[in-house]
Amino acid sequence: MNKTLFTLCLMVGVVSSINLSGIFQNIKNKPFALVCSAVSSNPSIANGILTKLNEALAKGDGDQKFPLSIQYLSNTANQNKFKAGGDQCQDFFNGLLDQFKQDLPQNSKPATDVKDKFIQFLKNKIEALKAFFN
Numbered sequence: 001m002n003k004t005l006f007t008l009c010l011m012v013g014v015v016s017s018i019n020l021s022g023i024f025q026n027i028k029n030k031p032f033a034l035v036c037s038a039v040s041s042n043p044s045i046a047n048g049i050l051t052k053l054n055e056a057l058a059k060g061d062g063d064q065k066f067p068l069s070i071q072y073l074s075n076t077a078n079q080n081k082f083k084a085g086g087d088q089c090q091d092f093f094n095g096l097l098d099q100f101k102q103d104l105p106q107n108s109k110p111a112t113d114v115k116d117k118f119i120q121f122l123k124n125k126i127e128a129l130k131a132f133f134n
Contacts, residue, residue: 031119032093035129040085049129050079056125068099 039046054073057066072078072095081092100121101114123130 031115032090036085036089036093039083039089043083043085046083050082052126052129053122056121059125061121061125064104066100066103068102069096072096072099 035049039049050073054070057069057073060066078092078095081088081095083089097115097118100118104114104117
């Protein structure tokens, strides 16, 4: 009896860890997936998030300004990608990251560094998005 119960628990634990590791890997590879999922399930928050993004980018970060990012964000087609949620929303963030990368000084452009800098920028500037990236 104990051996059967132990085997069952072991199997459930292994299956659970495999499924959870896949979820965590997906979040690591697509850090904006949670934001996109929230927009998909609650489209009314999209405009508020876009407004906060625009305000944060317009304020900049000290001397660093983000004109290409603001231009990208101001484009209606790009806003519609964000509002669509899902993969289109992920495409929106990929495009925004490309512009953010171009806005940064030349000495800080490795792709992972840019993504980390952008996430840190969002966490520091937009309180409502902080929980998505912890």
